[in-house]
Amino acid sequence: MARITASVYTSHVPAIGAAIDLGKTQEPYWQPLFKGYEFSKQWMKDNKPDVIFLVYNDHATAFSLDMIPTFAIGTAAEFIPADEGFGPRPVPKVIGHPDLASHIAHSVIQQDFDLTIVNKMEVDHGLTVPLSLMCGEPDAWPCQVIPFAVNVVQYPVPGGQRCFNLGKAIRKAVESYDEDLNVHIWGTGGMSHQLQGARAGLINREWDNAWLDQLIADPAACAATPHIDYVREAGSEGVELVMWLIARGAMQDVAGSPGSIRARHRFYHVPASNTAVGHLILENS
Ligand code: DHB
Numbered sequence: 001m002a003r004i005t006a007s008v009y010t011s012h013v014p015a016i017g018a019a020i021d022l023g024k025t026q027e028p029y030w031q032p033l034f035k036g037y038e039f040s041k042q043w044m045k046d047n048k049p050d051v052i053f054l055v056y057n058d059h060a061t062a063f064s065l066d067m068i069p070t071f072a073i074g075t076a077a078e079f080i081p082a083d084e085g086f087g088p089r090p091v092p093k094v095i096g097h098p099d100l101a102s103h104i105a106h107s108v109i110q111q112d113f114d115l116t117i118v119n120k121m122e123v124d125h126g127l128t129v130p131l132s133l134m135c136g137e138p139d140a141w142p143c144q145v146i147p148f149a150v151n152v153v154q155y156p157v158p159g160g161q162r163c164f165n166l167g168k169a170i171r172k173a174v175e176s177y178d179e180d181l182n183v184h185i186w187g188t189g190g191m192s193h194q195l196q197g198a199r200a201g202l203i204n205r206e207w208d209n210a211w212l213d214q215l216i217a218d219p220a221a222c223a224a225t226p227h228i229d230y231v232r233e234a235g236s237e238g239v240e241l242v243m244w245l246i247a248r249g250a251m252q253d254v255a256g257s258p259g260s261i262r263a264r265h266r267f268y269h270v271p272a273s274n275t276a277v278g279h280l281i282l283e284n285s
């Protein structure tokens with residue numbers, strides 16, 4: 001049986017990808033940020049999964065205004081890094097897990113969530129920057145990855161409660177897959193940031209950290225945070241945080257699953273480009 005053993009949460013700022021690709025990680029601006037991921041890179045080596053179910057958002061790269069799926073699961077055998085205007089990032093292609101992805105699609109759709117099946121897709125910084133932060137600069141990513149794209153760009157976007165419930169459904173789906181696989185689920189994007197309008201540059205350290213506290217200790221209450229609170233408190237792009245609730249909903253301490261969780265790592269840093277960076281590792285124990 002496949003099992004979800006851990007969840008990882010991290011922001012996905014494109015400038016972080018550029019800092020890695022251009023060899024700037026030890027510059028004074030970036031050094032404190034990358035220091036926060038040293039533990040995580042070692043943890044990834046010590047706890048290597050077979051598959052990462054990677055929840056992220058596409059930034060009008062694979063999906064334009066022509067077609068806007070709320071939830072899209074990548075069922076392809078591979079996913080190529082996208083060109084977001086400066087050429088594709090020089091990172092490995094992402095190797096998928098079509099069989100597990102198809103199984104999850106089947107199970108989650110039968111649990112009444114509408115997923116778009118994506119058999120061909122390029123992946124942008126939303127997916128590749130978290131992989132770089134957690135895995136460094138390998139010649140190949142250490143495991144297979146199932147991309148799971150959430151629309152948090154074009155309104156209407158899904159709220160935290162629906163994302164949390166979807167996480168529970170994904171857990172059931174993984175646990176009904178008949179092969180011994182160690183699966184991690186990642187929630188990415190956030191934390192507070194606003195890239196546009198009169199409040200561009202908004203950062204809210206206090207709200208971010210209180211939200212992290214609640215995500216860890218009382219995820220059901222955190223899931224009830226109304227969509228408008230994210231926008232008001234964490235900025236228009238801070239709403240990316242609802243994706244973290246998908247990963248959190250898949251952990252075993254959440255209603256219906258026995259067992260507890262252990263927080264292995266927590267990091268928060270400002271600034272990275274226009275964004276507050278948050279990062280958590282939670283293990284099922
Ligand atoms: C920035 C942050 C994002 O989440 C993003 O998708 C693009 C840019 C930024 O801080 O620059």
Ligand code: FE
Binds near residue numbers: 240
């Ligand atoms: Fe983003």
